[in-house]
Amino acid sequence: GNSVTQMEGPVTLSEEAFLTINCTYTATGYPSLFWYVQYPGEGLQLLLKATKADDKGSNKGFEATYRKETTSFHLEKGSVQVSDSAVYFCALLTSGNTGKLIFGQGTTLQVKP
């Protein structure tokens, strides 16, 4: 079946630290992969995506590379800010016209000044 596994949080970092949030997946076919972010009190927002192997998604200083050989899509940022504090969800979109979005359990990031 299809599933997404994220590293457990919460992750607490100091401002300007390097961030990695691990995400691995199992899927049939060729899914697209996504990172969503949920800021406190707000809805989900798409952060970045990659639609095929070796693609790199990037946005707002965040990056993630679709690694088919390791079935991973780890999220990285070189220098986090307090405003990056949020919950981050890794997700995959199953193949086909009626694709469903399957989410990981979410990782809470707290950045301290």
Added chain:
Amino acid sequence: GAVVSQHPSWVICKSGTSVKIECRSLDFQATTMFWYRQFPKQSLMLMATSNEGSKATYEQGVEKDKFLINHASLTLSTLTVTSAHPEDSSFYICSARPDVGGGELFFGEGSRLTVL
């Protein structure tokens, strides 16, 4: 960008009553919408796929008679929690896939249901 609006954003009801949550795509048409449920500090669980003009497709373990979904138009899907009980208290989120576009999903702000 595309906007999805949910209403109400929060609701408190008594046990045994029914609650309706609306999900509207404000500036695009969506034949397909999705309803998720999010428990505190947990991930989003897909409940059902809402299809305009046809019956919703429910995920395994989701009671279709408990969670009624109606996709009345290309811009509106509703989720009705029937005879709500405290264990139904949760955060319900909808998403919509524009009929025209690259398949990206857009999410509503969520609706927090508290059943007393």
